[in-house]
Amino acid sequence: QVQLVQSGSELKEPGASVKVSCKGSGYTFTTYGINWVRQAPGQGLEWMGWINTNTGNPRYVQGFTGRFVFSLDTSVSTAYLQINSLKAEDTAVYYCARGRGSCTTTSCHFDYWGQGALVTVSS
Amino acid sequence: DIQMTQSPSTLSASVGDRVTITCRASQSISTWLAWYQQKPGKAPKLLIYQASSLESGVPSRFSGSGSGTEFTLTISSLQPDDFATYYCQQYNTYSPRLTFGGGTKVEIK
Numbered sequence: 001q002v003q004l005v006q007s008g009s010e011l012k013e014p015g016a017s018v019k020v021s022c023k024g025s026g027y028t029f030t031t032y033g034i035n036w037v038r039q040a041p042g043q044g045l046e047w048m049g050w051i052n053t054n055t056g057n058p059r060y061v062q063g064f065t066g067r068f069v070f071s072l073d074t075s076v077s078t079a080y081l082q083i084n085s086l087k088a089e090d091t092a093v094y095y096c097a098r099g100r101g102s103c104t105t106t107s108c109h110f111d112y113w114g115q116g117a118l119v120t121v122s123s
Numbered sequence: 124d125i126q127m128t129q130s131p132s133t134l135s136a137s138v139g140d141r142v143t144i145t146c147r148a149s150q151s152i153s154t155w156l157a158w159y160q161q162k163p164g165k166a167p168k169l170l171i172y173q174a175s176s177l178e179s180g181v182p183s184r185f186s187g188s189g190s191g192t193e194f195t196l197t198i199s200s201l202q203p204d205d206f207a208t209y210y211c212q213q214y215n216t217y218s219p220r221l222t223f224g225g226g227t228k229v230e231i232k
Contacts, residue, residue: 035221044210044223044224044225044226045159045167045210045212045223045226046223047220047221047222047223061219061220062219062220095166095167097166097167100172101214102216105216105217106214106215106216106217106218106219106220106221107155107214107215107216107217108214108221109157109169109172109212109214110157110159110167110169110212111169111172111178113166113167113168114166115165115166116165116166
């Protein structure tokens with residue numbers, strides 16, 4: 001069965017970096033893009049962008065450029081989200097989600113989700 | 124960006140009730156709309172895509188309709204497992220970003 005399994009919760013100080021992993025299984029990893037979605041405490045869902053698992057090309061939405069980095073290790077079917085220079089407002093649950101459709105043309109929805117990774121930024 | 128507005132933000136209902144949630148897009152998105160269910164502490168779950176297509180494994184009491192700018196999610200007979208927050212998401216081709224509605228929390232009356 002298709003699964004996306006994310007790394008665990010992280011507590012980081014402001015200014016530090018964090019790297020969240022998302023391991024896919026039960027399907028051919030390189031045939032579906034991986035999207036990243038943020039959910040701040042008590043808030044709704046916000047699409048951060050996606051990475052093409054076939055080409056490795058990332059696409060970042062405005063507001064998630066500069067400090068946010070999407071990467072891959074296809075040898076272990078894993079996508080990564082790295083956030084640098086962490087700020088208190090980065091505190092959120094970060095989800096990876098498999099894109100179905102054409103994420104290249106932003107015409108995709110999300111059929112499988114990871115369980116989420118809580119990143120807490122606090123001194 | 125295409126703005127998605129859901130109503131109501133909170134809905135109180137009883138088991139067995141018919142429940143309808145509305146999602147409006149700021150511009151036409153044809154039928155490029157999905158609905159998700161999220162329970163506390165859990166990831167969202169895909170219920171409906173292409174406005175009215177039921178995702179495999181989702182109970183048939185869930186249905187979606189609409190096109191253009193107005194969409195609805197209907198639960199024909201609310202079950203205890205359905206108390207959750209529901210989000211719509213537009214995925215109109217070449218829109219600058221994929222966007223979600225603000226969510227509708229379905230509570231026990």
